[in-house]
Each structure stands twice: as C-alpha cells, then as structure tokens.
Amino acid sequence: MEAKHKEVIRPKANFKPSFWGDQFLVCDEQEEEATVELVLKSLKEVIRKEILVALDDVTNHCNLLKLVNDIQRLGIAYLFEQEIEQALQRIYTMYGDDWDGGSVSLWFRLLRQQGFYVSSDIFNKYKDNEGCFKESLTSNVEEMLELYEATYMRVQGEVILDDALVFTKNELERITNEPLQCTPSISKRIQEALEQPIWKRLPRLDALQYISFYEQQDSHNESLLRLAKLDFNRLQSLHKKELSQLSKWWKSFDPSKNLHYIRDRLVETYFWTLCVYFEPQYSRSRIFLTKLIKMAIILDDTYDSYGTYEELEIFTEAVQRWSITCIDSLPNYMKPSYKILLDCFREIEEIMGAEGKAYQVNYAKEMIRELNRNYMIEAKWCNEGYVPTLKEHESVALITCCYKLITTSSFISMGDIVTEESFKWAVSYAPILKASSEISRFMDDIVDHKEKEQRDHMVTSVECYMKEHDMKVEHVYDLFNKKIEDAWIDMNKEFLTCEDVPMALKMRVINLARIMDALYKHDDGFTNIGEELKGYIKSCLINNMHV
Structure with missing residues (x-):
C-alpha cells in the first residue's frame, strides 16, 4: 500500500506581484552626456x-545661509x-554660539546639520519675561516655520526646543485653519512641514518638492x-542604467518560478538603496547594496512567509556553514535561494x-x-507559540529589521x-545605528501589526508590550511613537558628538531612518x-524634470 504524503501547511502571505513588470529591463536613454556635462560645469x-562672493560679504552672512539652504534643498x-563646509566653518569660527546675522533658526539648523554642535540657548531670546514665547513671533509665519524646523535638530535635555516644537506646531496648525491669515501656497508649505520636517526628508524626494516651490519664487536664482x-535629469539617467543592470541580474534567476513565494520588489529595493545614497560616486555601492538587500528579503520571506520550522533549521545550518556542499541537504525550493546568496x-x-x-x-x-x-x-x-518580553524581543528584532x-x-x-575601523564601528552597533534600527523596528511593527494578525507569524513588539504590560493596542501605538521620536533625538546627539566617523557614513544611518518616515x-x-511609493518611483526613475 502506497504511503500518503503528509500535506505541508505553510504560512501564506499572498504578496502582490511586481507592479512594474519588465519596465526597467531596457534603458533607452539618449546619449547627450557630453553636451549636458559642459552646461553643468559652466553652471557649477x-x-x-x-558662494564665494556671499562668503566674503561679512555684513550679510544671512544671504550666505539662504544660498546654502537653497543648494541643499534643491538636491545639489x-x-x-x-x-x-568652508562657508559654515567660517560662520561658526566668526560667531560661535553668538549668531546675530538674521534668522536664528536657519543658522541653528544648517550648522547642526553640518555637524556643528551650536548651543540652543540662543532661542531664549524668543521668550518673554514670563517664560512664554513672544506674541510677535506668531505674526511671522516664515520664522515660525524655520523655528519649527530647527526643533527637529534638538537633543535630550534641550527644554527650550521641546517647548518650541509644541508652540510652533500649535500655532502653525491654527494658521492653516484660518484662511484669511495665510495664502494657499503658505498653507501647503505648512502642511508639508507638519507632515514631514526637513530633517526627516529624503534629499532626493525633498529636491523634487523644493524645485517646484523654488521655481515659483520671484527671487529665485x-x-x-x-x-x-x-542635474536631477542627469542623475536620473544614471539611476535608470543601474536599475536596468539590476533588472537583468534579477530576471536571470527566473524569480516567478524559482522564488515564487517572496516579495518581488526589485524596483522598490533599488529605490530604497537610492534613498540611502543617490550621488554618482556611489554607483557601484548602490548596485552592491541593492543585491544584498534582495538577499535579506529572500531570507526574511523564507523564514516569515513560507518555510516550515524543520526546513528552516536545515536552512539556518547551511547559511552558517556557507558552503555549496550544503545545497544537497536543502529542500528543493530552497536550493535556488541558497545558491543565489552564495553567488551574489x-x-x-x-x-x-x-x-x-x-x-x-x-x-x-x-x-x-x-x-x-x-x-x-x-x-x-x-513554532512554540512563545511571546517574549519586550526586552527579549528587541534583542532579536533590532537585528531582524536588517x-x-x-x-x-x-x-x-x-x-x-x-576603513576597516568604519566597519568595526558599524558592527559594534553604535548608538546612532541602534537608534535608527529602533525607528525601523517600531514603525514597521506598528503598521504591520494588524496585517500580520491574519496569519501565523512571529509576534511583533506591539503584542509583546500589550501582553507584558496588559495595555490596549492604541496606548502601545502612542508609546511606540514616543519611542520613535526619542530615537530621532538620540540619533541627533550621536550625529553631533561622534566626531571620529566621517559625515558621509553617518548620513547613511540618518537616511535609513528617513526611509522609514517616508514609507x-x-x-x-x-x-x-x-x-x-509608486509616485516616488515614477518621479525619481521615470518622469524627467522639465528644464
């Protein structure tokens, strides 16, 4: 009598197929690079x-700050x-913490963004003798917006900026609800700022938004x-070529056949990488990182959405051993994943x-x-139905957020x-990196909590906290959102005080946190x-900027 095969019951995630199909497989960009490069060189x-003229005008360094701000917001x-660096170093050297050249908030934000740990005490000038913010501030919408933006560069213990955030948020929300007090254009700017302050914005996406705004200003350069x-179009052309190369690489694995159970998100993964760094000098890094994130997605979906516990034990052992000789011990559907990992x-x-x-x-x-x-x-x-404590969960989940x-x-x-020291710093789980991971984990768990309740899954930090503290889900969400804001403040402190690590490396960590805030x-x-996300991808990788 023939033995019956026991049916394998697998978790079902039912991921949507790729939205983009083979759209990015072929890159048909026209070659006009030589002409464009000459124009760009001249404009630069x-x-x-x-910049140098504004730098030499010691009577009005506020203009220099405005120019720097425009250059940064425009993505160039x-x-x-x-x-x-020369301009902001000069301003820091000349004024220290005693800036008196115009917008205090813009000065504060730009210098802190550049890594200069200027004092927040200067904002006490905005308060009256009673410790309240001056009434005159409420009539200056531009300065209110700048002060609001500056507060997101605060660190723990800067009470003046904590107060300023509450004050400016309330006032800006009030202004938008009073049509007679602000134009539609200003109202839109306020709403965009309240949704996402500058420090949390991804540079590539902020450039798209700011170019449109800047063009409408009569005083634009x-x-x-x-x-x-x-430059936006030039970089978009480069990014399309990279994505085409990656699309061919991914298609060669025939994912619909060999990786049918995973999220087919090559385009979205590349966009994620693009948000980490968009600059041309990091082209090869982007291609490498996209491939490595795809490897992490393969692992994540194998463990969370398809593999049985027994299969995952075998797969884990194979990855730890890291040898092609392990492939024969794997279930057939896992073999392509394992080979792709090793080959990559x-x-x-x-x-x-x-x-x-x-x-x-x-x-x-x-x-x-x-x-x-x-x-x-x-x-x-x-597998055991075990709900860990939040501390237990975090020790693992802050790694599995990737x-x-x-x-x-x-x-x-x-x-x-x-250098090798840079890698040692990263793998030591430096505080700025841990804070970025906390933002990733808590934001992910909040939005995934309800969706994952529909199938067997690893419990989220939300459920761990609910069980451990007998707390309702809405209260946990509020608590975690507070933890997310605290993590941003912790990142700011490390960003400003971790001087041994190059700014370019710290910005990778900041951008990873920004991705979570965007997506x-x-x-x-x-x-x-x-x-x-579809809109972001179309804007960054499909639609040219009209010049």
Whole structure:
C-alpha cells in the first residue's frame, strides 16, 4: 500500500506581484552626456563664485545661509561640499554660539546639520519675561516655520526646543485653519512641514518638492534652478542604467518560478538603496547594496512567509556553514535561494578582492549570518507559540529589521573615506545605528501589526508590550511613537558628538531612518506597493524634470 504524503501547511502571505513588470529591463536613454556635462560645469562655476562672493560679504552672512539652504534643498549640495563646509566653518569660527546675522533658526539648523554642535540657548531670546514665547513671533509665519524646523535638530535635555516644537506646531496648525491669515501656497508649505520636517526628508524626494516651490519664487536664482533640474535629469539617467543592470541580474534567476513565494520588489529595493545614497560616486555601492538587500528579503520571506520550522533549521545550518556542499541537504525550493546568496557574495567579493578590499564583504557576510541566526530564533518562538518580553524581543528584532546589515553593507565600495575601523564601528552597533534600527523596528511593527494578525507569524513588539504590560493596542501605538521620536533625538546627539566617523557614513544611518518616515508612516508601502511609493518611483526613475 502506497504511503500518503503528509500535506505541508505553510504560512501564506499572498504578496502582490511586481507592479512594474519588465519596465526597467531596457534603458533607452539618449546619449547627450557630453553636451549636458559642459552646461553643468559652466553652471557649477557660476554658483561656486556666488558662494564665494556671499562668503566674503561679512555684513550679510544671512544671504550666505539662504544660498546654502537653497543648494541643499534643491538636491545639489554634493556638487559644492567643500564650498558649503568652508562657508559654515567660517560662520561658526566668526560667531560661535553668538549668531546675530538674521534668522536664528536657519543658522541653528544648517550648522547642526553640518555637524556643528551650536548651543540652543540662543532661542531664549524668543521668550518673554514670563517664560512664554513672544506674541510677535506668531505674526511671522516664515520664522515660525524655520523655528519649527530647527526643533527637529534638538537633543535630550534641550527644554527650550521641546517647548518650541509644541508652540510652533500649535500655532502653525491654527494658521492653516484660518484662511484669511495665510495664502494657499503658505498653507501647503505648512502642511508639508507638519507632515514631514526637513530633517526627516529624503534629499532626493525633498529636491523634487523644493524645485517646484523654488521655481515659483520671484527671487529665485535662474542659474541655480537650471543646475538643479539638469542635474536631477542627469542623475536620473544614471539611476535608470543601474536599475536596468539590476533588472537583468534579477530576471536571470527566473524569480516567478524559482522564488515564487517572496516579495518581488526589485524596483522598490533599488529605490530604497537610492534613498540611502543617490550621488554618482556611489554607483557601484548602490548596485552592491541593492543585491544584498534582495538577499535579506529572500531570507526574511523564507523564514516569515513560507518555510516550515524543520526546513528552516536545515536552512539556518547551511547559511552558517556557507558552503555549496550544503545545497544537497536543502529542500528543493530552497536550493535556488541558497545558491543565489552564495553567488551574489562571491561576485562582490571577487570585485572588491581585486582592489585588496575583500574584508569589506566579509563584514557583510557575517551580518547575513547574524541575521539568519536571529530569524531562526523568531521562527522558534513562533513554532512554540512563545511571546517574549519586550526586552527579549528587541534583542532579536533590532537585528531582524536588517538595519545593522544594510548600514554595514552600504559602506562597501564607498571609497577612501571607508576603513576597516568604519566597519568595526558599524558592527559594534553604535548608538546612532541602534537608534535608527529602533525607528525601523517600531514603525514597521506598528503598521504591520494588524496585517500580520491574519496569519501565523512571529509576534511583533506591539503584542509583546500589550501582553507584558496588559495595555490596549492604541496606548502601545502612542508609546511606540514616543519611542520613535526619542530615537530621532538620540540619533541627533550621536550625529553631533561622534566626531571620529566621517559625515558621509553617518548620513547613511540618518537616511535609513528617513526611509522609514517616508514609507512606513501610515502603511507598509514597501510590501503593499502603496500609491505613495509608486509616485516616488515614477518621479525619481521615470518622469524627467522639465528644464
């Protein structure tokens, strides 16, 4: 009598297929690079001279700050890194904490964004003898907006800025509800700021928004605007080529057949990487990082959405051993995933090894192993129906949110600013990285909580806290949102005080937190391919900027 095969019951995530199909497979960009480069070079020289002129005008350094702000918001600060550093260093050297050249809030925000730890005591001038914010401030919408933006650069203990945030939020919300007090244009700016302050915005997306706003200003600098638009299109062309290369790489694995159970999100993954760094000098880093994030997604969906506990034990052992000889021990559906993982790392290792930097890939490989081990812990908890304490959960979930892996991997091929010390700093789980991971984990868990209740899954931090403290879900959400804001404040402190780490590396961590604020504020836009994310991708990778 023939033995009956026991039916394998698997968790079902029912991920939507790729929205984009093969749209990005072929890149048909026209070659006009030589002409564009000449125009860009000329415009860059014009703006460079304007920065130097503003720098030499010691009677009005407020104009210099406004120019720096425009350059940054237009997304072209990377073209003038030395000039901006020189300008803000000069202002810091001349004034220290005693700025008296105009908008205090703009000065404070720009200098802190550049890493200068200027004092917040200067904002006491906005308060009256009773300790309340002066009535005159409420009549200046521009300064109210700037003060609101400045508060997001605060660190723990800066009570003046805590108070200023509450005050400006309330006043700005009131203004938008009084049509006679503000124009539709100002109302829109206020609403955008309340939804997402500048410090939390992704530079590439902020540039899209700011170019449109800047163009409508009568006082706009025509050369600066044209440079921003041309450079946006130039970078978009480069990004399309990278995505085409990655699309061919991904398609070669025949994912619909060999990886049918995972989220087919190559385009969204590349966009995520683009948000980590969009600058042209990081082209190869972007390609590497996109591939490594895809590896993490394969692991995540294997553990969370398809594999049985017994299969996952075998898979975990294979990843820890990291040898092609393990492939025969795996279930058939896991073999392509395992081979892709090994092949991907071998390819990057060969490229970096040729430059004497294979060690960089080794750090990423160890992070994949660590991620793999922690996924298995989550699988064990799920299999046993165990609800860990929040502390237990965090020790694992802050790894499985992948930000330690992504940060470490993002350093690969970034150039001479990266040393082995940089990788040691990342894998030591530096405080700024831990804070970024907390933002990722808590925001992800809040939006995923209800969706994941519909199937067997690893419990989220929301459920752990609800059980441990016998608290209603709405109260947990409020508490976690407070933890997210505290994590931003912790990141600010580390950003300003961790002076041994290059600014370019710290910004990778900040940008990773910004991605969460853009994609997970209301929903899991990545997994569910939300309309907002589709719009971002179309704007950044499909629609040219009209010059």
